[in-house]
Amino acid sequence: MARAVVVNAAQLASYSQTKQALLDSGYFGDDILCHFCASMISGLVTTAASMPVDIVKTRIQSMRMIDGKPEYKNGLEVLLRVVKNEGFFSLWKGFTPYYARLGPHTVLTFIFLEQMNRLYKTRVMDR
Secondary structure (H helix, E strand, O other), rough: HHHHHHHHHHHHHHHHHHHHHHHHHHOOOHHHHHHHHHHHHHHHHHHHHHHHHHHHHHHHHOOOEOOOOEEEOOOHHHHHHHHHHOOOOHHHHOOOHHHHHHHHHHHHHHHHHHHHHHHHHHHOOOO
């Protein structure tokens, strides 16, 4: 659940902010190129924000029982142990394949959203 919250918050906030920054730059119009660029950047932000949570989720899902006790007590312990034993940047291990999966998903999501919004505005709102 925490991962879903982080992914959705990062995607929505970063897409809106990036799209507005691109439009304000004067180099982009409100078209599919702007939507594509904003969603690619949003995918990068979302990947960076959600990977630590995803690492914790994966470690909890695959934890072992040691002497009848779970390997970790909670997500915070997982996070602290990973940073202590593997280093801070290990929280982003596998960034490229993760972005290769999340990037296209983000692009398709926001391009479809923008196209549906455009159709709604022209077909329904302009009546």
